Amino acid sequence: MKLSEKQFEQVIRQMKRAKAFKGNLYEKKYADIDIDSIKTQEDFEKIPFTEKDELRSVYPLGIQAVPDSEIVRIHSSSGTTGTPIIIPYTKKDVEDWAIQFCRCYETAGITKEDRIHITPGYGLWTAGIGFQAGCERLGAMAIPMGPGNTDKQIKMMIDLKSTVLCATSSYALLLAEEIEKRGVRNQIHLKKGVIGSERWGDTMRKRIANELGVELFDIYGLTEIYGPGIGINCTKDAPMHIWDDYIYLEIIDPKTGKVLPDGENGEIVITTLVKEGAPLIRYRTHDLSRIIPEKCSCGMTYPRIDRIIGRSDDMVKVKGVNIYPGQIEDVLKHIEGVSSEYQVMIDHMNGKDIMTLFFEMDLGYSKKALEDAVGAEFKTKVGLTIVPMGVAIGELPRSEKKSRRIFDNRY
Numbered sequence: 001m002k003l004s005e006k007q008f009e010q011v012i013r014q015m016k017r018a019k020a021f022k023g024n025l026y027e028k029k030y031a032d033i034d035i036d037s038i039k040t041q042e043d044f045e046k047i048p049f050t051e052k053d054e055l056r057s058v059y060p061l062g063i064q065a066v067p068d069s070e071i072v073r074i075h076s077s078s079g080t081t082g083t084p085i086i087i088p089y090t091k092k093d094v095e096d097w098a099i100q101f102c103r104c105y106e107t108a109g110i111t112k113e114d115r116i117h118i119t120p121g122y123g124l125w126t127a128g129i130g131f132q133a134g135c136e137r138l139g140a141m142a143i144p145m146g147p148g149n150t151d152k153q154i155k156m157m158i159d160l161k162s163t164v165l166c167a168t169s170s171y172a173l174l175l176a177e178e179i180e181k182r183g184v185r186n187q188i189h190l191k192k193g194v195i196g197s198e199r200w201g202d203t204m205r206k207r208i209a210n211e212l213g214v215e216l217f218d219i220y221g222l223t224e225i226y227g228p229g230i231g232i233n234c235t236k237d238a239p240m241h242i243w244d245d246y247i248y249l250e251i252i253d254p255k256t257g258k259v260l261p262d263g264e265n266g267e268i269v270i271t272t273l274v275k276e277g278a279p280l281i282r283y284r285t286h287d288l289s290r291i292i293p294e295k296c297s298c299g300m301t302y303p304r305i306d307r308i309i310g311r312s313d314d315m316v317k318v319k320g321v322n323i324y325p326g327q328i329e330d331v332l333k334h335i336e337g338v339s340s341e342y343q344v345m346i347d348h349m350n351g352k353d354i355m356t357l358f359f360e361m362d363l364g365y366s367k368k369a370l371e372d373a374v375g376a377e378f379k380t381k382v383g384l385t386i387v388p389m390g391v392a393i394g395e396l397p398r399s400e401k402k403s404r405r406i407f408d409n410r411y
């Protein structure tokens with residue numbers, strides 16, 4: 001994807017402003033870069049990436065690029081892996097985010113007649129508030145549930161006739177299973193599900209869609225860049241449209257950092273175009289996807305990326321083979337009787353790496369036969385011999401937050 005003339009001007013303006021702001025991360029980072037000498041796409045692609053660790057290293061407000069008086073809100077990444085990242089927003093940033101989120105709802109065919117049941121968390125994390133602000137801008141009724149308390153979720157869903165469910169895929173699945181268990185499916189009015197951008201497979205997608213009776217949409221975003229809402233898929237096709245009037249997106253080889261041609265899988269790198277509070281230039285998201293070169297049949301010209309296939313940090317190397325969560329999903333979805341839920345344990349025993357793949361299965365099938373099938377399919381598709389272990393449906397942990405499925409116990 002090439003920078004348009006307008007995007008190029010916007011990028012240069014963002015870089016200059018960030019570099020000039022005293023104490024900003026880019027003041028030091030770009031000290032030796034003459035921004036006026038950046039004239040072409042090739043020049044732009046030589047600018048160093050911005051890494052998550054750099055944002056951590058300037059905690060709390062070292063990525064702020066406007067005076068304190070212009071900041072109206074902050075959000076923070078969850079910080080499960082150490083120091084959190086704080087993102088300051090100006091009034092315009094908050095509005096821009098709501099505009100993008102509203103556009104997401106509209107792209108999914110959601111209107112002001114809808115009742116939007118919002119289960120992502122409110123607070124420091126960007127999720128809940130983003131879903132809410134976009135909903136209010138659209139003019140639909142927001143039902144601001146936040147996560148947890150399944151009884152209340154289902155009661156409100158029935159009593160208020162929620163038509164849209166916003167959730168992570170694992171929480172949507174949990175709710176679908178609870179609704180099924182309670183036999184209240186015919187009292188549920190959901191039509192659409194807007195599901196957060198974690199990678200989730202087709203089997204899980206089908207289960208949620210069938211059990212809840214909804215059309216599902218993938219919404220994309222990350223706290224560092226506004227939050228969820230910078231892209232969503234349309235009613236015509238699975239890849240997500242990305243709002244390129246707010247962000248510029250590149251796909252790079254995560255190992256070499258080279259920009260890849262459209263259509264090739266790699267890591268998403270994002271540059272904000274109009275962000276005031278915390279501009280980010282060439283920010284490495286660690287999400288893996290690809291740019292779809294073809295135009296969408298819906299007629300919108302916003303560029304598209306494929307569904308997220310994994311995280312470059314989730315990639316594990318076992319006996320010299322690179323394994324992505326997306327590959328595991330792909331193996332499981334082709335075997336009848338096997339569900340989408342899985343967990344991987346990687347251990348080092350007697351001088352050898354051993355990968356055990358736990359998967360949920362329908363107990364109506366033979367455990368031995370399914371394990372053999374999973375093992376053989378994995379060997380063929382991924383090129384690795386594993387220990388397959390079938391367990392009953394519901395046995396593996398579900399969580400309301402993004403589930404962790406690969407556990408590397410070797411180090």
Ligand code: ZN
Nearest residue numbers: 234236296298
């Ligand atoms: Zn489309």
